[in-house]
Amino acid sequence: MRIVHLSDVHVEVPASEVKLRDLLGRRFAGWVNLHFGPRKKHFVGAGERLEHALRHARALAPDFGIVSGDLTAIGVREEFARARALLAPIVEDASRWLVIAGNHDRYTVPAEREGLYEQFFGAWRRADVALPGRTTPYLRFAGDLPLVVVETCEANRFFWDSRGCVEAEELAALRELLQHEALRGRPYWLVTHYAPYGPGGKPDHGLHGLKNLDGLLEVLRPQRPQLWLHGHIHWSYALLQGEAEFATANAGSATHHARPSLHVYERDPQGWTLRSYDPSGEALVERWSRRLEPR
Ligand SMILES: [Fe+2]
Numbered sequence: 001m002r003i004v005h006l007s008d009v010h011v012e013v014p015a016s017e018v019k020l021r022d023l024l025g026r027r028f029a030g031w032v033n034l035h036f037g038p039r040k041k042h043f044v045g046a047g048e049r050l051e052h053a054l055r056h057a058r059a060l061a062p063d064f065g066i067v068s069g070d071l072t073a074i075g076v077r078e079e080f081a082r083a084r085a086l087l088a089p090i091v092e093d094a095s096r097w098l099v100i101a102g103n104h105d106r107y108t109v110p111a112e113r114e115g116l117y118e119q120f121f122g123a124w125r126r127a128d129v130a131l132p133g134r135t136t137p138y139l140r141f142a143g144d145l146p147l148v149v150v151e152t153c154e155a156n157r158f159f160w161d162s163r164g165c166v167e168a169e170e171l172a173a174l175r176e177l178l179q180h181e182a183l184r185g186r187p188y189w190l191v192t193h194y195a196p197y198g199p200g201g202k203p204d205h206g207l208h209g210l211k212n213l214d215g216l217l218e219v220l221r222p223q224r225p226q227l228w229l230h231g232h233i234h235w236s237y238a239l240l241q242g243e244a245e246f247a248t249a250n251a252g253s254a255t256h257h258a259r260p261s262l263h264v265y266e267r268d269p270q271g272w273t274l275r276s277y278d279p280s281g282e283a284l285v286e287r288w289s290r291r292l293e294p295r
Pocket residue numbers: 008010070102104232233234
């Protein structure tokens with residue numbers, strides 16, 4: 001089985017294509033940062049890098065693919081439409097791709113209320129098992145591998161606040177989902193947008209991390225995921241046995257100017273091999289390879 005994982009493509013559109021009324025409030029600060037601030041250099045030329053990354057993702061012919069959020073830069077309709085059009089060739093088979101939302105896709109309260117992510121990518125959010133009346137968390141199967149998806153993004157009021165949250169009732173639902181008969185006793189992988197740890201293995205707290213990370217870890221402890229996939233931090237890394245309490249793999253950003261990345265996970269009888277590639281050129285260039293042995 002081969003799984004391709006990419007994240008944080010942050011598709012943007014020229015300023016002239018964004019409606020002025022959509023730039024009010026928090027988005028305005030984000031837009032200034034994108035076009036005039038530090039973010040400008042991180043994502044300049046991102047369109048070309050994304051085309052290469054998507055071509056490689058497709059050529060790898062994965063059994064399953066995951067995009068772990070931040071499809072857009074400031075979460076406006078025009079960016080969603082462009083992201084949908086660009087991703088269409090690889091994610092066309094919604095039964096074999098999972099596309100979740102990142103904090104940039106729920107950038108403002110109106111965007112969240114309007115449900116832009118759901119409108120453009122709802123088909124790739126398909127749940128194989130969900131609890132009655134709940135949209136998150138849910139269970140999705142990548143072949144025979146269960147993926148537990150926890151949505152951790154909500155609109156924040158202030159520009160400098162990039163935190164995510166898993167509400168108390170979502171934690172209770174996660175506890176219940178982990179007991180579901182479809183999962184019982186089976187190794188599973190967790191998928192979130194937010195990162196539990198930075199590249200050095202320290203918890204990602206502060207204004208960039210999950211507000212109640214400790215609560216989430218507590219719910220997961222009795223039945224740990226074999227691997228926790230995420231994005232949000234624009235570095236590709238994996239923290240495996242002995243490096244952090246939970247084994248994690250961060251696909252980083254497929255379009256970041258200095259460190260574009262794409263992950264491939266391949267299963268063999270002994271476990272999994274995790275590989276990180278630079279997908280931004282004509283050829284895929286391997287950056288690192290790690291083994292994930294079953295516990
Ligand atoms: Fe991001």
